[in-house]
Amino acid sequence: MKRFGRIALIGLALFLTLGTFTSLKGQGLELRPEYFIVKDFKLASGEVLPEMKVEYATLGQPQRDASGNITNGVVTCHGWSGSYAQIKLMGEVVGTGKPFDTDRFFIISPTALGSPGSSSPSVSGLGSKFPKYTVSDMVSAQYLLVTEHLKINHLAGVFGASMGGQQTLQWITQYPDFMDWAIPIATSDATKGRLAGIFGVMSHIIQSDPAYEAGDYKEQPRKGMDTAFMGVYLWYFTPAYFKTKYKTNDELLKGLKDAGLGSAQMDANDIIWRNDALWKYDVSKELSKVKARTLVIGVNSDELFPPEDAFIPMAKQIPGATLFAYDSMFGHLGCAFDLKKASQAIVEFLK
Numbered sequence: 001m002k003r004f005g006r007i008a009l010i011g012l013a014l015f016l017t018l019g020t021f022t023s024l025k026g027q028g029l030e031l032r033p034e035y036f037i038v039k040d041f042k043l044a045s046g047e048v049l050p051e052m053k054v055e056y057a058t059l060g061q062p063q064r065d066a067s068g069n070i071t072n073g074v075v076t077c078h079g080w081s082g083s084y085a086q087i088k089l090m091g092e093v094v095g096t097g098k099p100f101d102t103d104r105f106f107i108i109s110p111t112a113l114g115s116p117g118s119s120s121p122s123v124s125g126l127g128s129k130f131p132k133y134t135v136s137d138m139v140s141a142q143y144l145l146v147t148e149h150l151k152i153n154h155l156a157g158v159f160g161a162s163m164g165g166q167q168t169l170q171w172i173t174q175y176p177d178f179m180d181w182a183i184p185i186a187t188s189d190a191t192k193g194r195l196a197g198i199f200g201v202m203s204h205i206i207q208s209d210p211a212y213e214a215g216d217y218k219e220q221p222r223k224g225m226d227t228a229f230m231g232v233y234l235w236y237f238t239p240a241y242f243k244t245k246y247k248t249n250d251e252l253l254k255g256l257k258d259a260g261l262g263s264a265q266m267d268a269n270d271i272i273w274r275n276d277a278l279w280k281y282d283v284s285k286e287l288s289k290v291k292a293r294t295l296v297i298g299v300n301s302d303e304l305f306p307p308e309d310a311f312i313p314m315a316k317q318i319p320g321a322t323l324f325a326y327d328s329m330f331g332h333l334g335c336a337f338d339l340k341k342a343s344q345a346i347v348e349f350l351k
Contacts, residue, residue: 029088029095031057031109033117036149041141047131049124054145055117056110057084059094060102073152074105075142077160077167080274081266083111089336090161092343099346105156110145112167113138114274122267128215132273135163135281139170143178157292157350159183161335162304166191166281169314172294173286182290183346185297186335188310189317190282195304198235202228203275206268221268226260228271233259238301238331287317294321295349297342299334301327322349 033055041052062070076094078086087094087109094100100107111117113133118141121130146152158179160168165187172182188195209224211217233256237245246252296318298311305311307325315323324345328334 029059029091031059031085031087033057033084033111036145038141038144038148041144043131043137044134044140045132049119049131052113052119052141053123054110054113054119054141054149055084056108056145057087058109059087059107060105062106069154070106070150070152071154071156072104072106073146073150073155074100074107075146075155075158075171076100076107076109077142077158077164077171078109078112078115079160079162079164080278081115083115083117084109086164090339092340093346099343099350100159108146108150110142112163113141114270114277116267116270120267121269121273127269130269130273132276134277135166135170136174138277139167139174142167142171143175155179157181157183159185160187161185161339162187162332163278166278166283169283169287170281172290172292173283176289176291179292181293181295181350183295183297183349184311184314185339185342186299186302186305186311186332187314188305189284189287189314191278191280192282193309195310196279198232198304199275199278202232203272205231206271212268215269215272217268220263222263225263225266225268225271226257229263230256230260235303236332238303238329240301241329241331244329284314284317287314288319290318290321293349294318295345296321296323297335297339297345298323298325299328299332299338300325301329301334302332304332 034057036054038052041049043049063072065071076087096103114120116123121127124130155178158168158171165184168182168184169189205228206212206221206224209221211219211221212224242252246255296311296315298307300307315321324342326341328338330337
């Protein structure tokens, strides 16, 4: 557990920071960002973003059929925050000879709409005037990247964890004929109940900071952001993890304060807008449309997406879906730190 200690103290590690983490360097995933610009991107709300930038990176090489069509494209969607580079957190299952084999697949890793790198309130300069978007809009942007820019008319598959898993589910319900397979990991088909409460409270705390100024702040509302991160951090790991990691209450409080510092790399409106998209997400009534072969992966100790409320009933609603779940001391973050436990299930599924 020691090698994850520093990650755990930097703003929720997997989904609440940007960039590459020290303990995951050397995984062999070399990424170079590229960009695709979409003019007059129409959102589900009807609002139009005059210019939308999509950041992305690729791994592997495209393979083509006799007609020149790319046949091995795979989209991977990142979690609540981060960027195209977050795929490095899956380095134990992505790469040459690994379950998501980069000698076999042409993997496309986009930075989601609303996350810095692609268009977001902070990157666009629009701030509070940036239009509200949905998970459907995030996937629509990725669809344009794949079809218009990369000229792919059918994907081999889509996969992602947490909010990336929600995007995966959005893909297979919004474009059910567009891929052969899908692997949603540690996720759910809707944001309801406690999950909605956790991220709703996170936004409320930030918006309650006087420095937020209804989104027109001159400086980031750091007090609210730090406090919000401290609270959300409590749901990312198991009770056993906290008992093992922090020997005293004072150590725990310090750990929570350190987690709050993860907000230093982020923008308040980016957080609020993304939480709003998460809040509105619901494809539960669309799962019967799924045509892709689907492997649902869950973490038994996940406090954000618990088995009985999230991935088990979801898997039952997806036609022909296979379910694989495993235990992890890391709770929700086990979907990255312990994803190797699902390696064989992924390999068998992708045969």
